[in-house]
Amino acid sequence: MIAVINQKGGVGKTTTAINLAHALALLGQRVLALDLDPQGHLGIGLGVSDKNTPGMDEVLLNGKNIQQLMVVTRNDTGNGQLDVVPAGPDLVNVEHLADGGTQRGMRLKNALQDIAQSYDSVIFDCPPSAGLLGINALFAASDLVIPVSSDFLALQSLSSFMTTLQFVEKTCGRSIGKHIVMTRYHQQRRLAREVRESLQQHFPGQLTKTAIRENVALAESPSYGESIFEYQVVSHGADDYRQLATELATERWH
Amino acid sequence: MIAVINQKGGVGKTTTAINLAHALALLGQRVLALDLDPQGHLGIGLGVSDKNTPGMDEVLLNGKNIQQLMVVTRNDTGNGQLDVVPAGPDLVNVEHLADGGTQRGMRLKNALQDIAQSYDSVIFDCPPSAGLLGINALFAASDLVIPVSSDFLALQSLSSFMTTLQFVEKTCGRSIGKHIVMTRYHQQRRLAREVRESLQQHFPGQLTKTAIRENVALAESPSYGESIFEYQVVSHGADDYRQLATELATERWH
Numbered sequence: 001m002i003a004v005i006n007q008k009g010g011v012g013k014t015t016t017a018i019n020l021a022h023a024l025a026l027l028g029q030r031v032l033a034l035d036l037d038p039q040g041h042l043g044i045g046l047g048v049s050d051k052n053t054p055g056m057d058e059v060l061l062n063g064k065n066i067q068q069l070m071v072v073t074r075n076d077t078g079n080g081q082l083d084v085v086p087a088g089p090d091l092v093n094v095e096h097l098a099d100g101g102t103q104r105g106m107r108l109k110n111a112l113q114d115i116a117q118s119y120d121s122v123i124f125d126c127p128p129s130a131g132l133l134g135i136n137a138l139f140a141a142s143d144l145v146i147p148v149s150s151d152f153l154a155l156q157s158l159s160s161f162m163t164t165l166q167f168v169e170k171t172c173g174r175s176i177g178k179h180i181v182m183t184r185y186h187q188q189r190r191l192a193r194e195v196r197e198s199l200q201q202h203f204p205g206q207l208t209k210t211a212i213r214e215n216v217a218l219a220e221s222p223s224y225g226e227s228i229f230e231y232q233v234v235s236h237g238a239d240d241y242r243q244l245a246t247e248l249a250t251e252r253w254h
Numbered sequence: 255m256i257a258v259i260n261q262k263g264g265v266g267k268t269t270t271a272i273n274l275a276h277a278l279a280l281l282g283q284r285v286l287a288l289d290l291d292p293q294g295h296l297g298i299g300l301g302v303s304d305k306n307t308p309g310m311d312e313v314l315l316n317g318k319n320i321q322q323l324m325v326v327t328r329n330d331t332g333n334g335q336l337d338v339v340p341a342g343p344d345l346v347n348v349e350h351l352a353d354g355g356t357q358r359g360m361r362l363k364n365a366l367q368d369i370a371q372s373y374d375s376v377i378f379d380c381p382p383s384a385g386l387l388g389i390n391a392l393f394a395a396s397d398l399v400i401p402v403s404s405d406f407l408a409l410q411s412l413s414s415f416m417t418t419l420q421f422v423e424k425t426c427g428r429s430i431g432k433h434i435v436m437t438r439y440h441q442q443r444r445l446a447r448e449v450r451e452s453l454q455q456h457f458p459g460q461l462t463k464t465a466i467r468e469n470v471a472l473a474e475s476p477s478y479g480e481s482i483f484e485y486q487v488v489s490h491g492a493d494d495y496r497q498l499a500t501e502l503a504t505e506r507w508h
């Protein structure tokens with residue numbers, strides 16, 4: 001259960017969720033990608049173009065079965081498979097759920113229990129905020145992939161996010177795997193190298209070796225509803241996400 | 255009253271709020287910059303490095319006077335001046351204010367009434383979400399500066415944001431000036447040019463002539479608590495924000 005999460009905006013959560021999910025499927029895994037962001041960008045980027053298609057909103061608000069809301073299946077991935085549940089038009093209402101005690105933070109975890117054994121990896125794309133959707137993701141996740149764009153402000157919000165995480169782990173009495181992934185990496189920029197050194201220093205053992213380089217093809221592919229592997233398989237973007245999937249699948253999951 | 259707003263993350267709201275505020279001060283205006291994002295990046299980028307410094311949290315939660323929470327003043331700007339109110343450590347609690355009817359959306363507007371005449375421009379930096387802080391900004395603003403990064407997903411969330419805006423304007427019975435600013439513009443990228451054409455087509459008259467080009471100095475300057483004009487005044491970033499301030503100040507405010 002992998003949450004792609006970071007309260008900082010525009011650090012590449014959706015880009016990472018889309019392309020890591022497909023890369024894992026191309027390695028032969030059965031993968032489910034869930035869109036937890038009311039903006040619905042994971043769904044759009046994987047080909048669910050109709051914003052009115054129901055999805056995680058029905059699961060989290062009305063308790064429907066995830067199996068029923070699945071929309072897109074890619075079976076063209078060897079032994080692997082990639083299924084998608086889009087956000088749905090009403091997902092924003094999760095943030096307004098009345099204070100019913102702790103249960104409202106557990107809805108995703110509960111909804112995943114039935115389907116967990118059908119998949120090797122379940123990946124959730126999270127919104128850029130610290131609200132109830134993100135909390136559902138944290139309670140349901142065994143591992144976090146934390147994209148960090150290669151700049152100062154992203155580094156700043158990471159430290160407060162890690163502090164929040166420690167608090168959640170203590171409260172839940174369990175530890176969650178943390179995998180920090182640098183994104184939009186510019187090899188020639190001193191700033192990018194300084195941010196990497198700072199991450200290696202403050203979070204030893206949690207920073208992935210793979211960094212995702214800046215590559216315009218990654219920005220173009222969502223407009224075709226395709227992952228980088230469908231849009232431009234010969235590209236730095238495809239190489240980096242394939243390498244990241246291999247690194248995470250072979251070495252790092254909790 | 256200018257809200258720098260967009261629910262999409264990482265499109266350059268904070269970078270724009272910081273540098274537009276200082277550019278207007280350098281043109282001779284008295285400017286107040288308010289941080290409405292619990293992440294507190296506007297404050298950090300303008301030199302308020304202590305995250306525990308109280309600010310907009312005290313104003314919006316406890317009704318304190320904005321004048322009392324002002325922290326940083328730049329008086330080195332000719333006839334202009336730039337004052338800053340940081341977010342403060344408790345601002346996230348605004349999102350959890352109990353449903354007290356419409357008043358909780360009006361707190362910022364009310365707080366600004368006393369100080370409005372002391373400033374030529376008040377600029378608020380908003381968080382990447384559609385919550386109560388953003389709503390306070392919308393009810394208080396006369397103009398919106400809407401940064402849009404030069405890629406497809408930013409274009410996607412703009413159209414849903416503009417729909418939300420129309421609804422707010424109809425409900426409030428007033429119209430708010432809208433100024434779309436392209437950010438992180440790469441002149442050589444076909445994607446950037448296509449996004450610009452699409453914006454010109456769908457939002458005629460609302461797209462600023464000035465686009466802010468990708469310039470690493472803009473990403474570096476917040477780490478020094480400086481605007482681009484203090485960090486590297488000879489740069490594309492400084493040129494573009496100076497030009498944007500001139501364009502907005504001379505032609506466009508409501």
Ligand SMILES: Nc1ncnc2c1ncn2[C@@H]1O[C@H](COP(=O)(O)OP(=O)(O)OP(=O)(O)O)[C@@H](O)[C@H]1O
Nearest residue numbers: 009010011012013014015128213214215219263405
């Ligand atoms: N490595 C990269 N190279 C080029 N463009 C990228 C890269 N990673 C992300 N982008 C582009 O940057 C923009 C922001 O990325 P993305 O939407 O994935 O971030 P996010 O963290 O999901 O944003 P949000 O906080 O709004 O959910 C997108 O348009 C995306 O296509």
Ligand SMILES: Nc1ncnc2c1ncn2[C@@H]1O[C@H](COP(=O)(O)OP(=O)(O)OP(=O)(O)O)[C@@H](O)[C@H]1O
Nearest residue numbers: 009151263264265266267268269382467468469473
């Ligand atoms: N024109 C630019 N050139 C280079 N880097 C830029 C430019 N504009 C913004 N950046 C960098 O991109 C990152 C995101 O920008 P910024 O934090 O201003 O966006 P934001 O919309 O305020 O994000 P959030 O949604 O998290 O509040 C920052 O590290 C910033 O320094």
Ligand SMILES: [Mg+2]
Nearest residue numbers: 013014037041
């Ligand atoms: Mg996203």
Ligand SMILES: [Mg+2]
Nearest residue numbers: 267268291295
């Ligand atoms: Mg910001």
